[in-house]
Amino acid sequence: MVIHPLTSAIISLISGILILLFPRLLNYVVAIYLIIIGIVGLIGHA
Numbered sequence: 001m002v003i004h005p006l007t008s009a010i011i012s013l014i015s016g017i018l019i020l021l022f023p024r025l026l027n028y029v030v031a032i033y034l035i036i037i038g039i040v041g042l043i044g045h046a
Contacts, residue, residue, distance in 0.1 A: 015033075019026050
């Protein structure tokens, strides 16, 4: 699965804004990011 650079830039921008508005959200954003990267990595090797 290839993620388009524009897509990752938009996701990063939205995440940054949300973290500025809701600092407690950082834990959830990081956890979701790590889970998604892990799943994509596992699917990529299968």
